[in-house]
Amino acid sequence: MTLTQLGIILAVISSTIAAGTTLYRFFREHKHNRLQDKSSATKADAEKGQIFLQGAESAVLVMEKALNIAYANNERIQLERDAERSRNEELRAQVYTQEVQIRELQHRVAELEAGRSTA
Amino acid sequence: MFRRVAHALASSSVEAFLAVLCILAGVPILLQPDSLAPGSLLATLPFYMVYVWAGTLTLGGLLTLIGIAWRVYRIEQAGVALLCGMAGVYSLALIGMGSSGTFVAALTYALFSLAMGARYLVLDKLARAMQLAREIHHDDDEWGGGDST
Numbered sequence: 001m002t003l004t005q006l007g008i009i010l011a012v013i014s015s016t017i018a019a020g021t022t023l024y025r026f027f028r029e030h031k032h033n034r035l036q037d038k039s040s041a042t043k044a045d046a047e048k049g050q051i052f053l054q055g056a057e058s059a060v061l062v063m064e065k066a067l068n069i070a071y072a073n074n075e076r077i078q079l080e081r082d083a084e085r086s087r088n089e090e091l092r093a094q095v096y097t098q099e100v101q102i103r104e105l106q107h108r109v110a111e112l113e114a115g116r117s118t119a
Numbered sequence: 120m121f122r123r124v125a126h127a128l129a130s131s132s133v134e135a136f137l138a139v140l141c142i143l144a145g146v147p148i149l150l151q152p153d154s155l156a157p158g159s160l161l162a163t164l165p166f167y168m169v170y171v172w173a174g175t176l177t178l179g180g181l182l183t184l185i186g187i188a189w190r191v192y193r194i195e196q197a198g199v200a201l202l203c204g205m206a207g208v209y210s211l212a213l214i215g216m217g218s219s220g221t222f223v224a225a226l227t228y229a230l231f232s233l234a235m236g237a238r239y240l241v242l243d244k245l246a247r248a249m250q251l252a253r254e255i256h257h258d259d260d261e262w263g264g265g266d267s268t
Contacts, residue, residue: 004163004215008208012171015204018239019179019197026193029250036257 124188131187134199134238137231138183141202145177159221163212176205192246196239203235 128135147155149170156169164172179201186195206228213225 002215004211007211008164008168008215011204011207011211012168012175015200015207016175018200018204019182022193022197022200022243025246026191026197029193029246033250033253036253040257 127188127190128184131195134195135184135187137202137235138180138187138198141176141180141205142184145173145175145180148173149177157209157212159212159216160209163215172205172208175201179205192242192249196242196246199235199239199242203232203239206232206235 152166152169152173153161156173160169160172179198182198183195183202184198186192186198210225210228210232213221213228
């Protein structure tokens with residue numbers, strides 16, 4: 001084997017190794033980048049999910065507050081109705097008492113008029 | 120897509136031209152090695168090695184073109200490494216002939232090989248820088264620096 005042939009073999013081997021190593025690096029970096037992109041995508045999805053959950057939680061809280069207000073309003077209206085009803089009953093009782101008193105008075109007036117006419 | 124590839128090829132036009140040149144040199148030798156292969160190679164190398172040389176030259180040219188077109192430095196670098204080696208082989212084969220008439224051709228191919236070697240190193244730096252930039256960009260996203268206000 002001549003020196004030239006040895007040089008040629010060395011050149012072929014070294015360039016093939018260099019190209020192979022470079023392609024190996026390319027595939028390694030490509031895989032690494034894909035994994036990173038995937039983890040970024042997963043992270044972004046998780047963030048989106050978290051934002052959605054936070055939004056949903058806020059919405060539930062708002063709805064709960066609205067329900068509480070509605071319950072409170074309903075209770076207040078019910079209490080007002082009850083108070084009105086009891087006031088009505090009281091007034092009705094007063095009217096009835098006054099009617100009884102008026103009847104008693106009328107009765108007494110009738111008795112007095114009867115006594116005067118007899119006298 | 121076509122516009123992007125054309126722009127990429129235009130931005131590395133000399134390298135793309137050399138890659139095409141290597142493909143144009145390699146493919147005919149693969150088809151008819153006994154009549155189309157350079158005499159210096161046939162004289163220096165065993166016949167099967169001429170196939171290997173032409174095949175590697177074609178593959179190197181293709182990888183370089185693909186790397187340029189897709190803007191993937193590592194593929195381009197692999198192609199350039201093969202072209203560097205095969206130009207070096209041809210240069211050595213011409214030197215091995217020992218005649219004064221092949222000196223200029225041997226020098227030309229030696230310089231071609233050196234240029235490709237230098238390009239290989241530059242592409243390695245570019246690929247590393249791109250990877251580093253990517254890592255920084257990813258870290259930036261991870262720490263919430265993506266939305267710069």
